[in-house]
Amino acid sequence: MTSIAIPQGQAQVSPRQWFTALFLGIALAVTQAASAKATPETFAPLAEQISDSVVNITTSTTVSSRTGPAPQIPEGSPFEDFFRDFMERGPGGEADPAPRSRAALGSGFVISEDGFIVTNNHVIQDADEINIEFYNGEQLPAEVIGTDPNTDIALLKVTSDAPLQPVPFGNSDEARVGDWVVAMGNPLGQGFSVSAGIVSARNRALSGTYDDYIQTDAAINRGNSGGPLFNMDGEVVGVNTAILSPNGGSIGIGFAMSSNVVTKVVDQLREFGETRRGWLGVSIQDVTDDIAESIGLENVSGALVTDVPEGPAQEAGVEAGDVITGFNGNDVVDTRELVRRVGDAEVGTEVPVTVYRDGEEVELSVTLGRREEAQAIRTAATPEEVPQSDETELLGLTVSPLDEELREELGLSSGMDGLVITEVADDSEAFEKGIRAGDVITEAGQEKIASASDLTARVEAAQEAGRKSILLLIRRDGNPRFVALPVE
Structure with a gap:
């Protein structure tokens, strides 16, 4: 608290001077309070607030004890019978080597009192058993409700006798570069651990279609996967997913899938057990400077349509060569933005689409399909040699x-x-x-x-x-x- 001393004695203070001093004092106090909030003396209160909501995840997967391809022995070789017997009976002479169990570690967090837990898909993928350990030492088995490999998110469910302590999602779009964040999880299998850092960057894309990562220098290691990234209000703004490291350990470059992507996925997994993304039905590429110039497009933005197979876009009149500049009332900057906006849109809804065609903007209306139902891999033969004639x-x-x-x-x-x-x-x-x-x-x-x-x-x-x-x-x-x- 900043106090303002009012001069005493012979000097007279006018009301205007007094209010000016009071205003400056209040402004100084607010500045000091904001500074104190930006640089906390300790993260202990936040750690205590969130610890009961963060979980360690242990999975076990049954795998064959024999791994790798079998050796290729020429037919008729004098060693043929020996190696066949070796592979069928195993090096110890056992008739059918017993399968073994492989364990994996990760992290997660509780999002509801009735036991829903969020983690990474790669943490629980192919697992036969999933065990959840809470901060107080309690352990519960979990079942998989649904997964989304595209964003590497999985939703689990446990059954508990008592209500669990959930944590809320925050708005990742409000996370600013430089804001404090806290990661909590099970790094390298060492148990519950907290690390602090800042938001280093936003809107990072790694390799996925729907990537929107928050980059942070908070220490994230193996075992932190699936754990939460908190803001200073104890809200989850990201799910720790990947690190950039030459040695497998943290070097201060970690990535958490933004909460605004995660919440949409979790809501669908919780309701349907699967994702249901919108599908426009076009092949697209980014607009470059020379492409924009070649078609007379003033701004180098939008998504250039390269192909329109049978589907929603074709039915609405979209053509190859169109540049999609607007979708559902929003400007389209590039292909990545269009893919995300279409994916976030509800299946079956009718949305306005603006395309640039022959120097003019054309307004169309598209009823979106479902991407998961429409995905197909198109293959075609590649010629070994192309005949040359009439060149x-x-x-x-x-x-x-x-x-x-x-x-x-x-x-x-x-x-x-x-x-x-x-x-x-x-x-x-x-x-x-x-x-x-x-x-x-x-x-x-x-x-x-x-x-x-x-x-x-x-x-x-x-x-x-x-x-x-x-x-x-x-x-x-x-x-x-x-x-x-x-x-x-």
Whole structure:
């Protein structure tokens, strides 16, 4: 508390001076209080508040005692009978070696009084038994309610005679770089442990489609996986998932999946036992500077549609070459943002989608499907050698028209038009951008092409329009992508 001394004696203090001094005193007190909150003298009260809600997780998995591939012995070898007997009976002479149990450790936290617990999917994956240990030493078996490998989140359930102590989720979007955070878990199997640090960065992406990680320098080690990352109000703002380390130990670079992603996943696992994400039904890629220039798009943002298979987007009128600039009332910055927004949307809802097409914005309405039901892997044969005939050189590429034989070799649908690339100049920009022999050009300048003359005409049209580049739709192994190549 800051006190303000009022001068006594002969000097007279005007009301204005007195209120000014009072205001400065209050401002100083608020500043000191904020400073004290930003740099706590101890984390002990917070640790005591959260300890009963954090759990250690031990799993056991039954695995075969014989691991690794069997040795390959040539037929007729004098050692053939010996090795067959060795592999069938085992090195100790036992007829069927007994399987063994493998244990794993992790962490988690309670989110409800009736026993729901959150952890990482990789902590409990393939486990035969899951044991939960509480801070007071009590142990309970757990069952798996649901998992989501895409975000590495799992929801467990235990049955307890007494209500458990849950912790609330916080708003991870409010976590600022530099804010204090506390991690609690079971590092390296040493038991309950607390570490403190700050938010080092936000919105980190590692390798997943729905990644939104908080980076922290709070010590996170093996065994911390699935444990909570708390803010100073005792709210969970992240689930500790991964570390960046050359030696397996903490070097101050840890990652926690943000709570705003986790809560959506947990709600669905709790209700359905599985995730139900929205599905738009398009293949997309980021818009680059040269792609934006080639189609006259003013801002380098949005998600460029490369393919529209049968599905919600096709039914709504989305076309390959469209740039999705808005989804459900929000601007789309890039493909990552669009994927997350679509995934967060409710299955079956009708949402407005804004696309940029032929220099204008077009408003469409799409009824979302369910991603989990629509996912499929499309495979196509990759030719070992592409026959070369009727070749034309353009844009650093040597191209040849498609015929039925080539379509069959490339795994393309009958009747698909385009140009197959038979050679790419090593010093060309096309080579630098990843175009290779065997790729197929199906569109140029956002128009379908069937011959080299079509491609030449589209290049000349781009030059006449003052374009610096032309947009090509390239297909490889059944997967389309747009590439912009210079025409100057």
